[in-house]
Amino acid sequence: MMDTDLWEPIKEGDWECRAGPMVTGWDPYENIPETTRWGVEYIRAQKDNDQPFFLFFSYPLPHASIIPNDAFDGKSGAGPYGDFIYETDHSIGQPLEALEESGQAEHAIVVFSADNGAEYYA
Numbered sequence: 001m002m003d004t005d006l007w008e009p010i011k012e013g014d015w016e017c018r019a020g021p022m023v024t025g026w027d028p029y030e031n032i033p034e035t036t037r038w039g040v041e042y043i044r045a046q047k048d049n050d051q052p053f054f055l056f057f058s059y060p061l062p063h064a065s066i067i068p069n070d071a072f073d074g075k076s077g078a079g080p081y082g083d084f085i086y087e088t089d090h091s092i093g094q095p096l097e098a099l100e101e102s103g104q105a106e107h108a109i110v111v112f113s114a115d116n117g118a119e120y121y122a
Contacts, residue, residue, distance in 0.1 A: 059088050
């Protein structure tokens with residue numbers, strides 16, 4: 001198993017980590033903020049590009065580990081899982097806003113999808 005002592009305790013559920021290699025310095029709490037930042041930067045970089053582009057990025061929801069960042073604790077009123085959903089909703093608003101700001105929203109197709117639902121304990 002991975003050494004999960006590297007991070008603060010999760011807020012709900014279990015790590016459910018599998019044994020195997022891991023990138024040095026990876027922090028699961030940075031998944032949503034970093035994915036969002038990269039997506040927004042990519043959209044902004046396409047502003048003056050007349051060519052169509054495709055952007056795919058995947059948030060960790062609705063899966064474990066349920067680890068809302070501290071700024072979202074208690075925001076949903078629905079426990080840690082609700083706070084994790086709240087954080088994701090807040091975060092996905094940022095690339096949508098970048099599409100609007102760059103003038104690309106009118107020609108964009110945005111698809112939201114999930115695969116197999118939440119953890120049973122969520």
